[in-house]
Amino acid sequence: MIGAVAPFFQQYPLLWTFVKAVVLASFTLVIPLAVIWVERKVAGFIQSRLGPLHVGPQGTLQTVADALKLLLKEDIVPAGADKRFFYIAPYIAFISTVLSFMVLPFAPGWVALEMNVAVLFVIGVSLFNVVSILMAGWSSNNKYSLLGGLRAVAQLLSYEIPMVLSVLAVVFYTGSLSLTGIIEYQVKHGWNIWHPPIMIAALIYFICALAEINRTPFDLPEAESELVSGFNTEYSGMRFAFFFASEFANNFFITAFAAALFFGGWDGPVLPPMVWTFLKVFVMIFVFMWVRWTPPRLRIDQILRFAWQLLVPVSLLNLLFAIALGVK
Amino acid sequence: MKRIATDEKYNPLLYFIDGLTTMFFGMLVTWRNLWRPKITVRYPYQRRPVPPRYRGLFYLKWNEEKQRLNCVGCTLCAQACPTDVISMVKLGKGTNAGVSEFTMDLGRCMFCNLCVEACPFDAIYMGPIYELASERRDAALFRITDLAQGGEEAVRKNIETIQRLLAEEEKANPAESAHSAGGHAS
Numbered sequence: 333m334i335g336a337v338a339p340f341f342q343q344y345p346l347l348w349t350f351v352k353a354v355v356l357a358s359f360t361l362v363i364p365l366a367v368i369w370v371e372r373k374v375a376g377f378i379q380s381r382l383g384p385l386h387v388g389p390q391g392t393l394q395t396v397a398d399a400l401k402l403l404l405k406e407d408i409v410p411a412g413a414d415k416r417f418f419y420i421a422p423y424i425a426f427i428s429t430v431l432s433f434m435v436l437p438f439a440p441g442w443v444a445l446e447m448n449v450a451v452l453f454v455i456g457v458s459l460f461n462v463v464s465i466l467m468a469g470w471s472s473n474n475k476y477s478l479l480g481g482l483r484a485v486a487q488l489l490s491y492e493i494p495m496v497l498s499v500l501a502v503v504f505y506t507g508s509l510s511l512t513g514i515i516e517y518q519v520k521h522g523w524n525i526w527h528p529p530i531m532i533a534a535l536i537y538f539i540c541a542l543a544e545i546n547r548t549p550f551d552l553p554e555a556e557s558e559l560v561s562g563f564n565t566e567y568s569g570m571r572f573a574f575f576f577a578s579e580f581a582n583n584f585f586i587t588a589f590a591a592a593l594f595f596g597g598w599d600g601p602v603l604p605p606m607v608w609t610f611l612k613v614f615v616m617i618f619v620f621m622w623v624r625w626t627p628p629r630l631r632i633d634q635i636l637r638f639a640w641q642l643l644v645p646v647s648l649l650n651l652l653f654a655i656a657l658g659v660k
Numbered sequence: 661m662k663r664i665a666t667d668e669k670y671n672p673l674l675y676f677i678d679g680l681t682t683m684f685f686g687m688l689v690t691w692r693n694l695w696r697p698k699i700t701v702r703y704p705y706q707r708r709p710v711p712p713r714y715r716g717l718f719y720l721k722w723n724e725e726k727q728r729l730n731c732v733g734c735t736l737c738a739q740a741c742p743t744d745v746i747s748m749v750k751l752g753k754g755t756n757a758g759v760s761e762f763t764m765d766l767g768r769c770m771f772c773n774l775c776v777e778a779c780p781f782d783a784i785y786m787g788p789i790y791e792l793a794s795e796r797r798d799a800a801l802f803r804i805t806d807l808a809q810g811g812e813e814a815v816r817k818n819i820e821t822i823q824r825l826l827a828e829e830e831k832a833n834p835a836e837s838a839h840s841a842g843g844h845a846s
Contacts, residue, residue, distance in 0.1 A: 378693050382700045622694075626686040642672040 352444045360430045364580035365395040367617060371580075374621040402576075405569035410473055413566065417471035421464045422567065422574035428460035429578045432585050437512045439598045439605035450511040451503055454589060455496055458544070461582065462488045465553060468575070469563035480562025483632055484553030487543055490636050491550075494643035495540035498533035501651050502593045505530060505658035511589075515597035523596040529654035534594045536647050541586045541620075543635070545579065548624040552632055587616035710788035715771045717789035718764060718802070721782055722809035728821040729808055731783035733759040740778035743768045751822050756829055758822035762807060766792060767800035 341348040369384065369392060376383025384391025409418060435450035437443040447453055462485055469481015502524055503509055506517040514524075524530040543550035554562035564575045591597055591612040598605030600612075630638075701708050710716070721730045733750035745768050749761035776784055794800060808814045 374694075377698070378690050380693060380696055380699045382698050382702070385702065622687060622690060626690045627683060638672070638676075642676055 356433050356444055357430050360426070360433055360581045361577055363584050364577040365399060367580040367584055368395045368398075368576075370614065370617060371621050374618060375625060378622070378625040399573060402569055402573040407569045407571060408566075410566050412473035414471035414473070417467045418566075419571075421468035421471065422571040422578070424467065425461055425464035425578040426574045428457050428464065429581045429585060431457040431460075432589075433581070435511060436585065436588055437515060437592065437597060438588075438609050442606065443512060446510075446512060448510045448513075451499060451509045451514075454511075455492075455499065458582075459488075459492065461578070462492075465563050468567065472563070472566040474566050477563050477565045480553045480565070484546065484563060486632065487546075487550060487552060487635055487639075490639040491540040491543035491643070494536050494639060494647040495544060497644070497647035497651050498536040498540070499593060501529055501533040501647075501654035501658075504651070504655050507658075511592045511597070515592055515599065518596040519599045523594065523599070525594045527657070529650055529657055530594060532650045533647070533654065534590070536643055536650070537590060537594070539643065541590065542623065543639070545583050545586055545620075547583070547620055549627040549630050550635055551629055552635065583617060583620065584613060587613045587620070590616060710790070714788050714790070715773055715786040717766075717787050717792060718775075718807055719785055719787045720762060720804070720808045721785060722814050722818075726821065727817055728758060729783065729814065729818045730781050731759050731762065732757045732781055734781070736778045736780065737775035737784055740774045742772065742774065743770060745769045746775060751819065752826040754829070756822060756825040758818060759804065760819055762804040764802045764807060765800060766802055767797060 338348075341351055372394070373383040373391075375381075384394035387393040387397050409415060432454050434444045435447045435453055465484040465488070466481045469477040469479075469484070472478070502514065505524065505527065506514045508514050508517060518524055525534055542548075546553050552562075554564065564572055567575060588609065591609060595612050597612075598609045600608035603611070722728075723730050731748075733748055735746075735748065735750075738744075738746040738748065745764050745766065747761075747763050748759050751758045751760040771786070773786060776786055792800070805812045805815050808818070810817075
């Protein structure tokens with residue numbers, strides 16, 4: 333498909349960029365619909381329920397209906413809000429997610445922008461998410477939102493460090509900062525996950541990923557039961573939808589990133605590469621959801637202590653381990 | 661395994677290993693739950709069986725042997741009712757009396773069962789029908805034709821039977837009938 337269309341568009345580089353941007357942005361808006369449906373189904377099944385059933389076969393169109401409902405809802409801005417920041421926060425969250433997708437290879441050749449420092453780019457861009465959450469929480473002029481925003485910043489910055497260190501272990505091991513390069517290395521030499529230092533790195537990454545996308549047991553920034561859903565309490569309608577979409581698209585992205593780093597990206601027998609990418613991503617998303625319904629939420633001091641006292645030192649040692657074994 | 665819960669003895673690594681093991685067993689529990697049969701009843705399409713003593717819509721019992729409703733119009737149920745749901749029109753007097761009208765305003769009813777307990781003639785019961793919600797207030801008003809077992813047909817036969825019985829009674833013993841009526845009045 334891409335082979336048939338690409339040559340025509342490539343005569344016009346600006347148009348081609350535009351097409352890719354539109355495709356990525358719509359992908360970032362559409363993939364959360366699938367992820368949220370899976371989330372609700374898994375949640376239902378674990379709780380001996382059936383999940384959404386009525387809209388579409390097995391309730392597959394339920395999330396589409398929900399999205400349409402959010403589009404039509406009133407856009408409420410609190411009277412005391414700092415309007416400029418309140419308005420742009422959801423878009424910053426969404427743009428940071430779209431930008432992360434930009435360098436993600438789905439299959440050989442299926443990457444919007446082939447970047448030789450993709451890993452660095454992803455880490456840099458994903459931090460904008462923290463900025464948007466703080467902006468949203470602070471500008472809402474609501475104590476719960478502010479608490480949620482501050483908690484989010486404390487948590488996300490703490491977990492960014494061990495996460496980056498565990499990603500660095502992979503980078504040193506494969507000798508490449510490009511996601512395509514890392515996957516191609518794994519196609520040649522076998523998946524990274526089978527090597528001891530990367531195994532530890534993958535475990536640390538998994539824990540940090542849970543914290544990065546604010547999922548249980550690290551869902552403090554949007555703890556429904558204590559913060560009334562935290563930084564996005566005051567948001568409604570389309571702006572809330574953008575936060576929601578960005579959160580679940582991030583969920584997709586962080587697992588796709590893990591698939592590329594640890595599980596060989598598109599690499600796999602028989603099935604086409606694209607299918608393998610999505611298979612790995614959805615298996616990991618399922619594990620995330622499975623974890624969500626198992627442990628209770630942690631306290632903020634427990635979360636930060638865990639990050640700084642255990643994850644950071646262990647990931648540092650692990651990085652040394654990976655460098656010792658990996659660098660040729 | 662020993663729980664490491666106190667902060668004085670806090671050791672991040674032991675704490676982490678402890679957390680991982682408990683996490684493992686927790687995940688095992690949720691995994692088993694994932695495959696357990698679902699308890700959801702998809703209500704409009706599926707229904708749970710109604711328990712035999714369910715307190716649903718009332719019905720007035722039809723007596724096939726006597727070809728009439730059991731109700732004699734004694735108003736014991738209406739007197740037992742705390743929310744004044746029941747009103748009725750009595751038909752005739754004495755042992756053969758019955759009702760020609762029996763109206764229940766279920767908008768006021770709290771389904772407490774007191775009327776059923778009060779009834780000495782096995783006339784009023786609570787049935788298995790529970791879908792009583794409506795968009796109109798007057799739909800909560802149930803007349804005798806809605807409440808009687810057998811519907812309009814039964815109500816018609818009930819009135820016929822009672823009028824026949826009353827007429828027979830009058831014919832057999834006109835004086836006593838008149839006397840007892842007078843006695844009641846005084």
